[in-house]
Each structure stands twice: as C-alpha cells, then as structure tokens.
Amino acid sequence: MPRRRRGRFTPKKTTKSHGGDPASPTEAEWRSMTEFGSFVVRDEEDVEHIFRKGDDATVLPYKAIVGEELPLHKYWVARIKEIRAKGEDEVWARVQWHWSGHEVAGTIKSFHGASCGNYERIYSDHFDYVSSSAFDAVVHVHKFFETNPNQPYIGKDEFYTRYTFEYKARIINPRPGSGTCVCEEPYSPDDTMGLMHFCPRPSCRHAYHQKCLLAEFKDPESSMTRSLRLLASSPDSDETIVLEDLISSEPPKKKRRGRPAKKSLDPIGVSLEDLLKGMPSGLVLVAQQPIVRGAAFSAGGVSGNVQAVLHARNMVYAALSGTPIPDDWEDNVDIDRAIVRVPGRKPIPAFVCPKCGGAI
Ligand SMILES: [Zn+2]
Ligand SMILES: [Zn+2]
Known part of the structure; x- marks a missing residue:
C-alpha cells in the first residue's frame, strides 16, 4: 500500500477543476502505473487515513483557502474506482464524480440546482484522475429513493444521492419531480418552510x-x-x-410459557x-x-x-x-x-392523498 503525506494545505497539489488536473497522468502513463487496492494519507496531526477502492470520499476543492475550515458540504465528493502509483511517492486515484446540484445546473440549464440539498450529490458518469494529496476523508453517500417505503433514515448533515447524471447525454435520472406531487415540483430537502x-x-x-x-x-x-x-x-x-x-x-x-392464560x-x-x-x-x-x-x-x-x-x-x-x-x-x-413536530406551526392539518383518498 503506497503511503503519501497529505498535502491539504498546498493548493498547487489539488485538482484544478472537475475537468482534470494538468499534472495528472496521461492514459499511457496510467496504464504503465502499478495498481493498488488502497492508499494512506497522513493529516497535519500525523493521523493516518486509509482510502480504498470503492470508497466514496471527500476531495479538497480547487481554490480552497489555505488553512481555512471548509464546511463539509463544500467538499467535492468522488467514488474511488482505481488506485495507481508512479514511482515511490506519486499516488493517483481514478474517480467517478458525485456532482452537486449547482454544478449540474451549470451544465443543464433546465435543471433547478436550488431544489437540491447542500449535502445532495448527483452520481455522474464523469471520471478524472485525482492526486492522493487532495483526498480528505471517506464518507458514506446514502441512496435516497423518494418512493421507497423502507427508505432508511438520512440525517440532514449526511451526503445522499437520488439522481444519476449522464454527462455527455445531459440526462438526469429519474426525472426531477417525477414520482412526486401533483405540481411536479421536486422535493427540496433544505427548504426550511417545506413539508x-x-x-x-x-x-x-x-x-x-x-x-x-x-x-x-x-x-x-x-x-x-x-x-x-x-x-x-x-x-x-x-x-x-x-x-x-x-x-x-x-x-x-x-412470552412466558406454562402459565395458564388469564x-x-x-x-x-x-x-x-x-x-x-x-x-x-x-x-x-x-x-x-x-x-x-x-x-x-x-x-x-x-x-x-x-x-x-x-x-x-x-x-x-x-x-x-x-x-x-x-x-x-x-x-x-x-x-x-x-414524531412530527414543526416549531412555530399550528397542528398539522388532516390531509388525504390526492390519488387514493387515504389519510396522509
Ligand atoms: Zn406540490
Ligand atoms: Zn395514496
């Protein structure tokens, strides 16, 4: 497993943009590099962090200010697909990006980035090479299926994904607003007035x-x-x-056998x-x-x-x-x-489902 000292406060080592780092290996170089299943980076406190193939991880964004605390949701998020090393010290990961809503809105004009949450990411088919020095932490990106009655809990400070994004075809799946309200406006998880x-x-x-x-x-x-x-x-x-x-x-x-039924x-x-x-x-x-x-x-x-x-x-x-x-x-x-509690609001009115008439 190659080891590398984390360079999170040296911006020249971070990736330039989602479009790729100019220092990244060419395809031919990549093919000649040695494959690994994981890599380790040390943070400023000399604590080791291990990143494995298949992990989702936060990546320090381009132009992150040296030494400045960055809110977790401002980090880029990527899935590590492959890890390769060049020589003793240079480790790169081939990643598949999770885009933010605003990034997708910059590419698909009709997409409303504002209806995506801060911690929402959209799993894309867009790949890059990222230097191991830009990796921050392994994170879990929950899958969020809006129509699933068994949807596990997702906290508001946790990453999640409900759409996929085909970059070249400019396709978002499922279509935002499908599987939802009569108005076909998507669920906006960070809208503090929204229920x-x-x-x-x-x-x-x-x-x-x-x-x-x-x-x-x-x-x-x-x-x-x-x-x-x-x-x-x-x-x-x-x-x-x-x-x-x-x-x-x-x-x-x-539960207790042998006792006569009362x-x-x-x-x-x-x-x-x-x-x-x-x-x-x-x-x-x-x-x-x-x-x-x-x-x-x-x-x-x-x-x-x-x-x-x-x-x-x-x-x-x-x-x-x-x-x-x-x-x-x-x-x-x-x-x-x-238990549903909504501060500052009257009790929730009794509603029926617009489709079946059942209590909701
Ligand atoms: Zn609606
Ligand atoms: Zn219904």
Missing part, C-alpha cells in the same frame, strides 16, 4: 407538498378519527385497513381501543403519525419518518393479529425522529 406528506399505499407511494394539499385535499372527517385513519393506511394494501378485522380471535401467544388477556370481546392501550404508547403514537419529510420537520432529516412510521404500523397490525410486540421494537422505531 411533504407521503402516501405509503402500493399504488401511490408519492409525496405531496403540504402547500399543494392545503387548498383541496383536507380530510373531511373529524380529527377524532384522524390518528386511526392514519394507522389504517398500510404499505401493503391499497384499501383502508379495517383494524377491527385484524383482531385475532385466538388468545395472544404468551381471562383478562383473552382478546375476545376486547375493543380496538383497549388493545391499542395495551401496547407501548410510544409505538402506537409513532404508528399514528403522518408520514412527512422536509426541513420544517428537522428531526426527520432528509428522508423523513417513513421507515419508522411504517415499521411501527406493521408491528401494531401484527400485534392486533396476536403476534407479540418484540421487546427490542425501539431498535427499529426511533421515536425522537418519528
């Missing part, structure tokens, strides 16, 4: 701007039934779940309300949240609470059918990230 409501049903799975729902998609039913109507919107059914129909006629399976545990004749009251209150509260994402709901990060709420709903459905709630349910349901 989108997601419908989890299999034939929907679109998110809608709250501002687009306000005029005509208010739930006509009373707010008393709102939480139950939200709970009854399932990722596995296009119909409203009849929660009472899920209630098992069999006694629930006991009459009070027999669900026959027990109401839905009583069964929900017998479950962990945090779990039921999460299951009854609207599925929301947007910077106005800060705790939800970029992805929102979709995965946590749907995990909770599925556990509640299973519990109504007689499957005990696992003791470690909180491992899958982070309450603090799932």
Whole structure:
C-alpha cells in the first residue's frame, strides 16, 4: 500500500477543476502505473487515513483557502474506482464524480440546482484522475429513493444521492419531480418552510407538498378519527385497513410459557381501543403519525419518518393479529425522529392523498 503525506494545505497539489488536473497522468502513463487496492494519507496531526477502492470520499476543492475550515458540504465528493502509483511517492486515484446540484445546473440549464440539498450529490458518469494529496476523508453517500417505503433514515448533515447524471447525454435520472406531487415540483430537502406528506399505499407511494394539499385535499372527517385513519393506511394494501378485522380471535401467544392464560388477556370481546392501550404508547403514537419529510420537520432529516412510521404500523397490525410486540421494537422505531413536530406551526392539518383518498 503506497503511503503519501497529505498535502491539504498546498493548493498547487489539488485538482484544478472537475475537468482534470494538468499534472495528472496521461492514459499511457496510467496504464504503465502499478495498481493498488488502497492508499494512506497522513493529516497535519500525523493521523493516518486509509482510502480504498470503492470508497466514496471527500476531495479538497480547487481554490480552497489555505488553512481555512471548509464546511463539509463544500467538499467535492468522488467514488474511488482505481488506485495507481508512479514511482515511490506519486499516488493517483481514478474517480467517478458525485456532482452537486449547482454544478449540474451549470451544465443543464433546465435543471433547478436550488431544489437540491447542500449535502445532495448527483452520481455522474464523469471520471478524472485525482492526486492522493487532495483526498480528505471517506464518507458514506446514502441512496435516497423518494418512493421507497423502507427508505432508511438520512440525517440532514449526511451526503445522499437520488439522481444519476449522464454527462455527455445531459440526462438526469429519474426525472426531477417525477414520482412526486401533483405540481411536479421536486422535493427540496433544505427548504426550511417545506413539508411533504407521503402516501405509503402500493399504488401511490408519492409525496405531496403540504402547500399543494392545503387548498383541496383536507380530510373531511373529524380529527377524532384522524390518528386511526392514519394507522389504517398500510404499505401493503391499497384499501383502508379495517383494524377491527385484524383482531385475532385466538388468545395472544404468551412470552412466558406454562402459565395458564388469564381471562383478562383473552382478546375476545376486547375493543380496538383497549388493545391499542395495551401496547407501548410510544409505538402506537409513532404508528399514528403522518408520514412527512422536509426541513420544517428537522428531526426527520432528509428522508423523513417513513421507515419508522411504517415499521411501527406493521408491528401494531401484527400485534392486533396476536403476534407479540418484540421487546427490542425501539431498535427499529426511533421515536425522537418519528414524531412530527414543526416549531412555530399550528397542528398539522388532516390531509388525504390526492390519488387514493387515504389519510396522509
Ligand atoms: Zn406540490
Ligand atoms: Zn395514496
């Protein structure tokens, strides 16, 4: 593994632009260089950082000011595809760039860079050679699928990607705004006023701007039934779940075997309300949240609470059918990230999905 002292405060060693470093090897030179699986750079405190083939990493941008702290989202991000060395001391990586929204907007005029978040990157088919001295740190770039009901949580200070970019063909995939609201405006993760409501049903799975729902998609039913109507919107059914129909006629399976069933545990004749009251209150509260994402709901990060709420709903459905709630349910349901709180705003209005009419 070649080693190289990091030159992060020597700008002449950084790449000149996404267009390439004039000092970078030619194709013929590259082919003659020795291949490695990783390289190490030392920072100013002499701490070693290892970079491997396949890693996503931050790269010091061109014109970075010497010695000046740079916010993480200002770094360039690239995937290391190959590593080769020339002689003892010169190490280069062939990288595939993740572009920022503003960079793509500079190439495709119709693309709205402003609807991309600061930490958003667009995985391109654009390659370069980058000197090992320009690498800063290995980072994780989350994949963000806006229509995925199992989308894992993405914090607002984490890199993520939802589009790909074909540089020569000038194509962005998926088309921004597809798979989203009736207005076809894309989700803008850093818009602090923005909130989108997601419908989890299999034939929907679109998110809608709250501002687009306000005029005509208010739930006509009373707010008393709102939480139950939200709970009854399932990722596995296009119909409203009849929660009472899920209630098992069999006694629930006991965690402690060998003890006679107490009459009070027999669900026959027990109401839905009583069964929900017998479950962990945090779990039921999460299951009854609207599925929301947007910077106005800060705790939800970029992805929102979709995965946590749907995990909770599925556990509640299973519990109504007689499957005990696992003791470690909180491992899958982070309450603090799932409960929708929007500072300075009135309670979230009751909305229905413009497509299916379900509570969202
Ligand atoms: Zn909209
Ligand atoms: Zn729907």
